Amino acid sequence: MDAQARKHGYAGTQSEDQGMSIRKGPWTIEEDSLLAHYISIHGEGHWNSAARCAGLKRTGKSCRLRWLNYLRPNVRRGNITLKEQLLILQLHSRWGNRWSKIAQMLPGRTDNEIKNYWRTRVQKQAKQLKCDVNSKQFRDTMRYVWIPQLIEKIGAESESPMDQPTISPPTYYSSQIDIPVTASESGSDLIDPDFMPDISVSSTFSDSLDAQVSPWSDLTDYQNPPCGQYYSDSMQNGSSLCPENDSSSWSWCQDGVDMQGVEQERYGFIGGGDSLDQSLWNEENIWFLQQQLM
Template identity: 85%
Template sequence: MDSQVRKYGYARTESEDQGMGVRKGPWTIDEDSLLAQYITIHGEGHWNTAARRAGLNRTGKSCRLRWLNYLRPNVRRGNLTLEEQLLILQLHSRLGNRWSKIAQQLPGRTDNEIKNYWRTRVQKQAKQLKCDVNSEQFRDTMRYVWIPQLSEKIRAESESHMDELTASPPSYCSGQIDIPVAASESGSDLFDPNFIPDMSVSSALSDALDAQASPWSDLTDYQNPPCGQYYSDSMQNGSGSCPENDSGSWGWGWCQDGVDMQAMEQEGYGFIGGGESLESLWNEEN
């Protein structure tokens, strides 16, 4: 029995498939084959036509989704790498829930996959912190804890590879994802202790975010401040540069209200300087 049919616990009969409305549910191997064959010959697009002519009793939408998320060549499956996770966090901070835009920067990854990752992993973190995923608190946590931690993990990974005398290139050099040039050319650039996830380092990102001032390079002053004082001073006197959200819908939003880091720390979030509880939380997730 087809595994996907088994997964959903039902299989339509022939009569259901014929003339009883379009078929829904998991795709069978035969359907996959029909769709793949058709698209190989005729190319993508015209999904309703493709569905009919390929002999599939499916909607065009269903065919398109199946192709994009599963059948399309170069679809990457399996766990997201640290680099990909970092990229998702960065991109989401800029783009919000525009999954397709985010997916464009992660070759082989689908918007659905990224969306699922965000909902299952990232939103879970927000839930455990008892804060809304769109809240200032959560965004700051992500920015000040998780992104730096991910960067650090990547740096550590890179160093371990270096220790192996570069017998094999780091994963981010050999992988398919679009890795920042600076990272592949010089780990020290990317993995500087004060490293700020820099949107500008990726040509792909630059393309996507063109004509926008890169807010990431402006974050240096706020990244892991040596103490909360500098941060709060900057925010209070407005001297700190203020990243703009391109869409205006949402971003970090910190330039509007600032962040009461001391209060957050007192409330137990304690992520200034590491935040062990959060670190362990993140580690559990990864």
């Protein structure tokens, strides 16, 4: 579409409605109310006929999008919360760019919003790390730094009686979210919150992160990212303890654990869709986070 047409809110073609100009661009209040009124009577679906019958010079697609992303009741707007961020990271790690699927797990959030969040916040970080968002380096940083940080911060928030008076003390959280641990069938390999802060980090890793990871809104307002140690116990069965790996690939060792070795052994691929890491992103964790968002 040419910029002029968009600017004036009309398309030059009439593909869907015979001879009628199709309006584009931002929705007006009148259009919103027309659409909302129509849907309140006839319900969702049949978007093309909805557009026609409601007297909107819009495509069905446009109406559907407007309804789902804006007009629909219970649409949640505003900042993505920490818990939502955590859930997004987890679910994206599991499902990749399946935005609508991810959105289904975040009540009130739209796929568009989550997609925008990912692109603006997360991909920005990948860019600053000078790596691809699907690269191993970035996945590792996300899994071993940001997600633990988020969990820590959420735990801290949960401690605050002002914040969440009812549920989820940190211990409860930590007992539910076995983020960085290996096969936790027994449930014993869970994060100990005592491990969370004050982590000794290998110089290469910490230098790298301090230098490269810039503050990431809620996620990254940390100067010394905690990482590493809480994997050490549970990841021993990663077997490859600090081997001198192929130096061309990105890896690090900390507390005797070679993350790359672990990665190779354990991880699915971010954005890889079906290659799931069930031990890491298990249903229980996701369910729990969802409950927190309700």
